[in-house]
């Protein structure tokens with residue numbers, strides 16, 4: 199995970215491209231990307247889904263997207279979205295940090311605080327039988343993230359891992375149970 203400067207738009211990077219590979223087979227009616235940034239991943243989703251919405255907490259990222267998407271909403275997580283989707287994705291800001299200095303990468307203590315806020319807000323937006331895919335890393339307490347997601351009514355597996363020089367990228371797939 200890298201970035202060009204503090205609070206700037208996240209430049210599509212190794213994690214973005216790995217995530218794109220992991221969601222290559224996904225298709226359906228509706229998809230939501232939380233933390234869409236440049237729009238790179240949401241733009242790919244637009245080819246496979248009829249309705250795609252991207253959210254980001256960073257308004258300036260949304261208005262200056264290199265990969266302009268049709269529907270974008272500036273909000274925390276999915277807080278402003280009152281709809282259920284077939285697929286929800288998020289390339290999380292997962293780096294462990296004492297405070298949030300760079301919103302594109304910093305996840306707070308243990309790389310858990312912001313990811314948990316995002317997953318909590320994403321959970322009601324996933325249809326029963328629908329999927330939540332998120333990217334985290336071996337640098338974060340990803341096992342805790344998986345357990346918490348399970349407790350929200352999802353069946354959770356690790357979809358893919360990729361070793362980089364200093365960390366492993368981890369894409370988690372959570373399927374919402376019919377309860």
Ligand SMILES: C[S@@+](CC[C@H](N)C(=O)[O-])C[C@H]1O[C@@H](n2cnc3c(N)ncnc32)[C@H](O)[C@@H]1O
Nearest residue numbers: 208210214233234235254255256274275289302
């Ligand atoms: C790692 S970047 C991913 C950007 C892009 N999706 C990609 O894969 O290249 C994380 C993105 O999440 C956004 N973000 C951070 N905290 C957020 C929050 N609480 N709610 C919504 N978006 C958030 C950041 O502004 C940033 O665009």
